[in-house]
Amino acid sequence: MAYQEETQLEKITGTLQNVIFASSDSYFKILSIQIEDSTLENWQEPEIIATGTFADVQEGSMYAFYGTVVRHPKYGQQLKVVRYENELPPDEAGLIKYFVSGQFSGIGQKTAEKIVDHLGLNAVNLILDDVHVLDGIIKEATSKKLVHSLQLNLGLERLFQVGNRFGIGADIAGKLYDQYGSEAQDILTQDPYRLVFEFEGIAFKTADLIGQKVGIDREDDRRLQAAVYATIMTISFQYGHTYLTRQQLLQSSIQLLHDEAVRQDLDQAITKLLTTHVLVADGDKLYAATLYEAETQVADDLKRLLHANQPFDMSSEDIDVAFMTPGQLVLDSTQIAAVKAGLKAQVFLLTGGPGTGKTTIVQSIVATWKKVLQAQAKYSDNAQDFLKMYSVKMASPTGRAAKRMTEVTGYDATTIHRLLGIADLGEPEFTSDNPISGGLLIIDEASMLDIELTAKLLAAVPNGMKLIIVGDSDQLPSVGPGNVLADLVGSEKIAHVELDTIYRQGRGSSITTLAQHIKNGQLPADFRQNQRDRSTFMVSHDQTDLAIKQVLQAAIKKGYTQDDLQILTPIYKTTAGVNALNAMAQALFNPIKPAQKSLQFGTTVFRKGDKILQLENDSERDVYNGDMGKIIAVQYKNDKSNDDHEDRIVVDFDGKELSYPKKNLNQLALAYATTVHKAQGNEFKLVIVALTTRFGLMLNRNLLYTGITRAKEALILVGEYEAFNRAAQTAVPFRATFLKNRLADDSVNLRKSSDDKKVEQSVSKRTLTFEMTNSDIIAPLIGLNGITPYDFMPN
Numbered sequence: 001m002a003y004q005e006e007t008q009l010e011k012i013t014g015t016l017q018n019v020i021f022a023s024s025d026s027y028f029k030i031l032s033i034q035i036e037d038s039t040l041e042n043w044q045e046p047e048i049i050a051t052g053t054f055a056d057v058q059e060g061s062m063y064a065f066y067g068t069v070v071r072h073p074k075y076g077q078q079l080k081v082v083r084y085e086n087e088l089p090p091d092e093a094g095l096i097k098y099f100v101s102g103q104f105s106g107i108g109q110k111t112a113e114k115i116v117d118h119l120g121l122n123a124v125n126l127i128l129d130d131v132h133v134l135d136g137i138i139k140e141a142t143s144k145k146l147v148h149s150l151q152l153n154l155g156l157e158r159l160f161q162v163g164n165r166f167g168i169g170a171d172i173a174g175k176l177y178d179q180y181g182s183e184a185q186d187i188l189t190q191d192p193y194r195l196v197f198e199f200e201g202i203a204f205k206t207a208d209l210i211g212q213k214v215g216i217d218r219e220d221d222r223r224l225q226a227a228v229y230a231t232i233m234t235i236s237f238q239y240g241h242t243y244l245t246r247q248q249l250l251q252s253s254i255q256l257l258h259d260e261a262v263r264q265d266l267d268q269a270i271t272k273l274l275t276t277h278v279l280v281a282d283g284d285k286l287y288a289a290t291l292y293e294a295e296t297q298v299a300d301d302l303k304r305l306l307h308a309n310q311p312f313d314m315s316s317e318d319i320d321v322a323f324m325t326p327g328q329l330v331l332d333s334t335q336i337a338a339v340k341a342g343l344k345a346q347v348f349l350l351t352g353g354p355g356t357g358k359t360t361i362v363q364s365i366v367a368t369w370k371k372v373l374q375a376q377a378k379y380s381d382n383a384q385d386f387l388k389m390y391s392v393k394m395a396s397p398t399g400r401a402a403k404r405m406t407e408v409t410g411y412d413a414t415t416i417h418r419l420l421g422i423a424d425l426g427e428p429e430f431t432s433d434n435p436i437s438g439g440l441l442i443i444d445e446a447s448m449l450d451i452e453l454t455a456k457l458l459a460a461v462p463n464g465m466k467l468i469i470v471g472d473s474d475q476l477p478s479v480g481p482g483n484v485l486a487d488l489v490g491s492e493k494i495a496h497v498e499l500d501t502i503y504r505q506g507r508g509s510s511i512t513t514l515a516q517h518i519k520n521g522q523l524p525a526d527f528r529q530n531q532r533d534r535s536t537f538m539v540s541h542d543q544t545d546l547a548i549k550q551v552l553q554a555a556i557k558k559g560y561t562q563d564d565l566q567i568l569t570p571i572y573k574t575t576a577g578v579n580a581l582n583a584m585a586q587a588l589f590n591p592i593k594p595a596q597k598s599l600q601f602g603t604t605v606f607r608k609g610d611k612i613l614q615l616e617n618d619s620e621r622d623v624y625n626g627d628m629g630k631i632i633a634v635q636y637k638n639d640k641s642n643d644d645h646e647d648r649i650v651v652d653f654d655g656k657e658l659s660y661p662k663k664n665l666n667q668l669a670l671a672y673a674t675t676v677h678k679a680q681g682n683e684f685k686l687v688i689v690a691l692t693t694r695f696g697l698m699l700n701r702n703l704l705y706t707g708i709t710r711a712k713e714a715l716i717l718v719g720e721y722e723a724f725n726r727a728a729q730t731a732v733p734f735r736a737t738f739l740k741n742r743l744a745d746d747s748v749n750l751r752k753s754s755d756d757k758k759v760e761q762s763v764s765k766r767t768l769t770f771e772m773t774n775s776d777i778i779a780p781l782i783g784l785n786g787i788t789p790y791d792f793m794p795n
């Protein structure tokens with residue numbers, strides 16, 4: 001299947017004299033070329049300027065450039081390059097010279113001669129096709145380096161050329177090359193639909209355009225299967241469903257192709273995907289295999305943990321004796337029941353709104369657990385080992401939530417990614433075969449758990465390890481597919497206590513009352529009346545940004561910092577969206593100073609002092625989607641202090657300094673304003689929530705509830721009353737998931753764990769004596785005093 005050759009392109013062969021400009025966030029370059037030979041007719045000059053997308057081209061090397069001559073208004077005529085090739089030397093002497101030119105480290109005259117002797121004039125292509133042609137000719141380490149450099153110089157070049165023809169940008173071509181190496185070009189031109197299944201970054205529409213260009217049939221099975229797969233993945237991730245019915249999948253796939261005529265063929269494509277286990281059918285439910293595995297695995301693992309032998313059979317009496325209460329608090333009967341149930345059950349769910357005492361109960365459970373352990377340890381041969389074996393682990397889906405957990409409880413908490421040792425895109429280090437260790441695992445912010453992360457988490461929990469899942473089921477469900485927390489609660493198979501009495505007093509208490517109303521689907525009658533810790537500014541959509549500006553100006557005057565304050569809004573676009581509000585808040589919190597360094601990415605300009613949001617998980621550097629930091633330096637590539645030699649910014653994430661070269665700035669955004677989704681797991685002293693009816697389908701109860709409960713001390717609501725009211729009355733969209741039913745099904749698929757021996761080793765039950773004091777429990781940190789929204793309202 002050949003793709004169309006471009007016709008009528010000029011060809012210029014010449015030596016690259018000099019790279020005049022190289023973009024740091026793309027492969028765009030401007031080159032000056034000394035012409036050796038060309039198809040140009042009226043060109044008298046010895047040189048020409050060439051612009052386009054180039055890999056790591058070498059000054060002094062020969063290339064053939066194909067393109068069209070265009071007139072630049074300022075610089076005159078230049079070649080706009082469509083593709084280019086590294087012009088390899090035509091004889092052996094030239095080829096040897098090429099190898100020793102300094103582009104390939106470790107290759108001297110002798111090695112170069114050996115290579116050319118053995119492989120001849122076609123050496124470069126042979127090496128690129130199969131690294132092993134160099135086996136026995138040169139040292140393995142040298143050959144590795146050589147292949148790497150050749151691939152960088154030539155392989156990527158070839159892919160750029162091909163990608164160019166299909167509208168594939170250099171970044172995606174680079175990623176394709178990283179994933180498929182020298183095969184990338186063949187895959188792109190012969191089987192582009194394969195990329196829909198395997199490669200992140202090429203959507204079905206792009207693959208389909210390539211498919212059409214290379215002449216793949218409309219009814220081709222590969223095309224139809226890719227369409228079905230793209231449909232189920234897109235819908236699952238957009239709406240949070242874990243499955244679709246066959247009819248829904250078929251209908252949506254037809255819509256994607258805009259082609260009713262292929263209905264029959266699409267139906268067959270579904271059947272084939274089922275046969276090859278890309279899709280899985282469970283009754284009339286069709287799943288992407290990964291989601292099916294995740295959902296069934298979560299159910300199986302929960303049943304396994306529920307049925308596993310308990311290391312301690314703590315009696316009610318033991319618990320009563322050991323019971324620890326944080327500080328001087330008197331727990332209510334539901335709270336006491338929660339502590340007891342949490343200690344008795346193998347898996348326990350603790351839910352409740354803000355200020356109902358979830359953290360208090362976790363503290364009480366952990367302290368009591370530790371007290372029991374300490375007493376038991378005395379009877380063990382090795383008390384240290386014993387305590388370690390039953391240690392407490394705490395984790396949360398986001399870095400900020402983990403940090404807050406540590407601050408509030410005094411115990412070390414981490415992200416779930418870190419707990420499981422998940423490196424980017426990689427498999428977890430801790431799995432069913434290599435489970436995590438410890439006696440008690442507490443997971444906070446469980447509303448954010450999607451089905452895939454939950455599956456990975458539960459797989460790594462060994463039999464006998466106690467699991468406590470804490471969350472607020474009225475918050476937004478996870479970004480990824482699944483409705484885990486709600487399904488666990490709904491299954492009624494797991495011990496569960498819902499805390500419903502609000503204890504938070506003073507600042508933030510009217511916010512928790514408001515949250516309670518919203519949870520019940522109503523705004524309170526006093527919604528528009530300003531409270532000590534809450535105010536409303538009801539304005540039209542078009543006035544929303546100005547109203548927020550006034551609030552910000554007053555807040556800054558009152559001494560609020562950008563860390564204290566967070567603007568939340570549902571979407572990115574419109575004048576009341578994240579992008580516009582960020583630009584406005586940046587100008588207020590961090591106004592531009594004369595001659596200040598800055599780096600621009602897209603429409604965002606980053607400056608020292610800016611509040612920053614991390615948009616991707618980067619486990620290697622321990623920074624996660626949703627983490628917030630501050631830019632502490634903007635450095636240009638020639639700055640002395642910049643050892644990256646690329647323009648970069650340095651961000652401080654709570655004491656951890658990370659560098660971002662310009663090409664990685666897509667991982668960051670300004671964070672003065674964020675979506676409510678991105679703020680999940682975070683809390684701020686003062687939160688401004690903007691809602692207007694323009695946000696249409698985004699308006700729902702869980703979104704509003706999640707937004708306002710991010711506020712610890714004060715809340716300002718800006719926008720249209722109708723939007724707030726509609727949000728309060730609108731239930732969160734339905735998610736099609738089957739976890740609840742799987743849990744309700746009593747058939748058990750138990751996995752034996754090597755950790756069962758832990759149970760055998762557990763000490764026998766005896767009456768305990770305790771030596772821990774209440775000072776082992778760290779009181780929750782209470783927020784700062786002396787601030788109300790009135791303080792910064794315009795007079």
Ligand SMILES: Nc1ncnc2c1ncn2[C@@H]1O[C@H](COP(=O)(O)OP(=O)(O)OP(=O)(O)O)[C@@H](O)[C@H]1O
Pocket residue numbers: 329330331332335352353354355356357358359360361503504505780
């Ligand atoms: N039984 C109680 N009597 C008095 N105060 C209580 C009681 N239970 C909890 N509190 C207090 O109420 C406040 C909120 O409790 P806690 O932080 O445990 O709630 P939470 O559910 O974790 O809240 P959030 O989800 O907002 O963090 C704390 O100051 C806590 O000390």
